Amino acid sequence: MITKKKCFTDGTLLNNIFTELYITEGLREEVHTQHEVRQLETASKKTQASIRCHDIFRAFQNRDGPIRVVLTSGIAGIGKTFLVKKFTLDWAADLENQDVSAVVSLSFRELNLIREEQHSLLTLIHLFHPTLQKIPAEQLDVYKLLFIFDGLDESRLSLDFSNSPAVSDVTQKSSVSVLLTNLIQGHLLPSALIWITTRPAAANQIPEKHVDRLTEVIGFEDSQKEEYFRKRFSDEKLSSRIISHIQSSRSLHVMCRVPIFCWITATVLEHMLTTEDGGEVPTTLTDMYSQFLMVQTKRKKKYRQGCQAGPQEVTDADREVLLNLGRLAFEHLQEGNIMFYQEDLQQCGLDVTAALLHSGVCTEIFRRECVIFQKPVYSFVHLSVQEFLAAVYMFHCFTVKNTAVLENFLVTQEKSHGPSTLQSLFNIFWPSDENVPHFPTLDEFLSKVLEKSLQNDSGQLDLFVRFLHGLSVESNQRLLGSLLCHTKESAETLQKVINNLKMMRSYSSSPDRSINIFHCLLEMKDLSVHQEIQEFLQSENRSEKRLSEIHCSALAYMLLMSEEVLDELDLKKYKTSPEVPSFFHPVDILVCPHRLSGCGLSEAHCEIMASALKSRPSHLTELDLSHNTLQDSGMKILSDGLQSPNCRLETLRLSESSCTALVSALKTNPSHLTELDLSDNANLLDSGVKLLCGFLQNPLSKLKTLRLRSCSLSVSSCAVLVSALETNPFHLTQLDLSDNKLQDAGVEQLCSFLKFPDCRLETLRLEDCRLSASGCSVLFSALKSSSSRLTELDLNRNDLKASDVQNLLDLVESPDFKLETLRSVEGCCVSCCFHLQGSKPGQ
Numbered sequence: 001m002i003t004k005k006k007c008f009t010d011g012t013l014l015n016n017i018f019t020e021l022y023i024t025e026g027l028r029e030e031v032h033t034q035h036e037v038r039q040l041e042t043a044s045k046k047t048q049a050s051i052r053c054h055d056i057f058r059a060f061q062n063r064d065g066p067i068r069v070v071l072t073s074g075i076a077g078i079g080k081t082f083l084v085k086k087f088t089l090d091w092a093a094d095l096e097n098q099d100v101s102a103v104v105s106l107s108f109r110e111l112n113l114i115r116e117e118q119h120s121l122l123t124l125i126h127l128f129h130p131t132l133q134k135i136p137a138e139q140l141d142v143y144k145l146l147f148i149f150d151g152l153d154e155s156r157l158s159l160d161f162s163n164s165p166a167v168s169d170v171t172q173k174s175s176v177s178v179l180l181t182n183l184i185q186g187h188l189l190p191s192a193l194i195w196i197t198t199r200p201a202a203a204n205q206i207p208e209k210h211v212d213r214l215t216e217v218i219g220f221e222d223s224q225k226e227e228y229f230r231k232r233f234s235d236e237k238l239s240s241r242i243i244s245h246i247q248s249s250r251s252l253h254v255m256c257r258v259p260i261f262c263w264i265t266a267t268v269l270e271h272m273l274t275t276e277d278g279g280e281v282p283t284t285l286t287d288m289y290s291q292f293l294m295v296q297t298k299r300k301k302k303y304r305q306g307c308q309a310g311p312q313e314v315t316d317a318d319r320e321v322l323l324n325l326g327r328l329a330f331e332h333l334q335e336g337n338i339m340f341y342q343e344d345l346q347q348c349g350l351d352v353t354a355a356l357l358h359s360g361v362c363t364e365i366f367r368r369e370c371v372i373f374q375k376p377v378y379s380f381v382h383l384s385v386q387e388f389l390a391a392v393y394m395f396h397c398f399t400v401k402n403t404a405v406l407e408n409f410l411v412t413q414e415k416s417h418g419p420s421t422l423q424s425l426f427n428i429f430w431p432s433d434e435n436v437p438h439f440p441t442l443d444e445f446l447s448k449v450l451e452k453s454l455q456n457d458s459g460q461l462d463l464f465v466r467f468l469h470g471l472s473v474e475s476n477q478r479l480l481g482s483l484l485c486h487t488k489e490s491a492e493t494l495q496k497v498i499n500n501l502k503m504m505r506s507y508s509s510s511p512d513r514s515i516n517i518f519h520c521l522l523e524m525k526d527l528s529v530h531q532e533i534q535e536f537l538q539s540e541n542r543s544e545k546r547l548s549e550i551h552c553s554a555l556a557y558m559l560l561m562s563e564e565v566l567d568e569l570d571l572k573k574y575k576t577s578p579e580v581p582s583f584f585h586p587v588d589i590l591v592c593p594h595r596l597s598g599c600g601l602s603e604a605h606c607e608i609m610a611s612a613l614k615s616r617p618s619h620l621t622e623l624d625l626s627h628n629t630l631q632d633s634g635m636k637i638l639s640d641g642l643q644s645p646n647c648r649l650e651t652l653r654l655s656e657s658s659c660t661a662l663v664s665a666l667k668t669n670p671s672h673l674t675e676l677d678l679s680d681n682a683n684l685l686d687s688g689v690k691l692l693c694g695f696l697q698n699p700l701s702k703l704k705t706l707r708l709r710s711c712s713l714s715v716s717s718c719a720v721l722v723s724a725l726e727t728n729p730f731h732l733t734q735l736d737l738s739d740n741k742l743q744d745a746g747v748e749q750l751c752s753f754l755k756f757p758d759c760r761l762e763t764l765r766l767e768d769c770r771l772s773a774s775g776c777s778v779l780f781s782a783l784k785s786s787s788s789r790l791t792e793l794d795l796n797r798n799d800l801k802a803s804d805v806q807n808l809l810d811l812v813e814s815p816d817f818k819l820e821t822l823r824s825v826e827g828c829c830v831s832c833c834f835h836l837q838g839s840k841p842g843q
Helices: 004-007 009-015 034-044 080-092 108-112 119-130 176-185 200-205 222-232 236-248 248-253 259-274 285-305 316-335 340-349 383-399 402-409 421-429 443-452 460-471 474-483 491-503 511-523 527-540 549-561 586-590 604-614 634-641 660-668 687-694 715-727 743-754 773-783 801-812
Strands: 024-025 069-073 100-109 145-150 193-200 213-219 365-372 376-380 623-627 652-656 676-677 705-707 733-736 763-765 793-794 820-822 829-831
Touching: 009 443, 034 200, 034 316, 069 200, 080 145, 080 193, 100 108, 100 119, 100 474, 108 145, 119 176, 119 200, 176 193, 193 200, 222 236, 222 259, 236 248, 236 259, 248 259, 248 285, 259 285, 285 383, 285 460, 285 474, 316 340, 316 383, 316 474, 340 376, 376 383, 383 402, 383 443, 383 474, 402 443, 421 743, 443 460, 443 491, 443 511, 460 474, 460 511, 491 511, 491 549, 511 527, 604 634, 660 687, 687 715, 743 773, 773 801, 801 820
Parallel strands: 069 193, 069 213, 100 145, 145 193, 623 652, 652 676, 676 705, 705 733, 733 763, 763 793, 793 820
Antiparallel strands: 024 213, 365 376, 820 829
16 A cells, blocks of 8 residues: 555645635536636636535535546646645545545656556556555455546547547556546446546546546635735735735736735735835736746845845846747747647757756746656646746747747738738738838737737637736836836837727627737726726716727626626617627626627527526526527527526526527426516417427426417417416416417417416416407406406407407406406506505405
């Protein structure tokens, strides 16, 4: 068995600094596609119940079967590796999970180095954990082993769960990839527990059917952030000042969900609040990262020279190392690489034996990890650090007019989003009316980089672009000094950049891309749009104000960040462009009822709605999509959200769309909807009503209001509708069948339901249903029944005479019957003023 004493190495230190993390069961819908910083922002709205790391393999009461394979997802730096180390440490200390006999920890970084070799599971265990060599193969099944595979996102193995050959013998040799797939599938050591950690983008490499529990590390909650800083600093006044500053900046507060960002923040603010040359306290992400880079440089100088350097004193050696690091960060950011090997560094001019070890900066922002066989792997401490240094390198290339780097980045691999995007980028460098290349101005450069980032729906370049805009601010250029070659841009040029951001069109179906434009404004410390939206929200005349695209982006972001929930958001009340609904992210939709009637919704908008409905938890209870012609594909996407077990929608309005997929979804998840309005669905027809009845007669359905106005229904619809309602009559109180050709025969069918003993119907609307005196007579007979609870009846526009409805008027006036309101005969409403008095005469 693994020697537990080994686990106590650095155990005391880990326990001193470890702060409990917020872990939830299940993955959010957006985690596979969103940029990781955006995931932090959306996570701030989540209220899921948490799971202790020590309970990760313990089944809850409502779960069938044991937990064998657990997949834990979380963004870079969120604490996944610390989590498994804490689990192992407490196991070794005999504090938790004592049913586990041995913990076998295998990182994918290590497994990458032997991916071409052949091993059996037994030799693989012996190779990485020599302490287990004394255990013979036949004894492995006796022990309860826990395999921890850390960092699936760093894997260079090919995991094929469909075509991988089966291996069940622990002594049978195969590739490392095949061994892992068989271990996860349970062919090898089915008694063993498996724990896999990964960043979100790689989570889908393991098919969900092979995972018993999906968990997500959300990071620090607010109380845990404070706990971290109080543990970090023994000086209570200092920790309180740092906590107060973080709480005053929403961007910093959100980022501090990540433990590594807490460390970056603590490093910067400790220096600034305890030294005389601290300077202006950071308020943006670019501020924070610029300060962090300089603090590390100063610390190295102080250590080597015994003195503290000024903010602009970056030596030539440091400058060369940092810019080469920036080149490495930039080139691999485009490829999506976060792990680097020695050859990657050498290609970017980094001397791994001298320059990196010589520079104290690298020990803090760029880490060398000696793994098995003494083969080193390198990485930045966090993806955001890689993105910042990539932005520094790109901005440096702009200031020194490195045309080759900029042209290669901006012109190659472009998609045609918007008018002549590729040509407009190329013309920056090679104008058609000049022989000499024209190097772009700052506003042209930033505008084209932003256009390129908007074409990437996953947001791969979002934070990179935000940093680039932040680096254009004079204070950050002054702080970074010779690293950027100060551009000294005029106020007019910077204002052009700001104006370009305000006018930028996203050409993207993803609202995150549009919201990132607003973030770029904030990084440039321009708060004008933010202030305008605040004034808009406080204004009593919102409908008179026109919202531009940047205003909508800002509004969506502010709704996301708000701690309060709006009562409603009705986009038709405001003067906006048709694209406005796309700006409202699923999380923004969660904060209030959304009224999107007649907003020209597309399939992309349906994906946003579906994502909101599937979010856990979903607070979206009302959705008005009426007068939007949704195609079958859009309805199918929306219905996928409606049938999610997380959906809690209570009111749905929908028209001008096919309802086949909708009805199927409602039958799957019928228990929350209380109001359904399908009015103006000319395609519903009698066949659609038959499908709808499958939902209505479901005993779990609690529908109270059903509106089917103008749905091309006929007499036969009434028959199937009544049959369904009699099966489940206990909840429906309002029924609107106006503007349908029901005729007297259809009304006669409805009357049988009104006389049904368990009928709860209180309001019935039958405007323009081609009723005659005969139909009124049948209604009169039904409403005289002791079972009838109807209090309001609407018979407008049925070409009835006063004499035709006289019997019904008598019911209104009589204290012995429940009918209180009758609308008929050219719109006349007869209620005999009884509602004002609260009862009928004699009651």
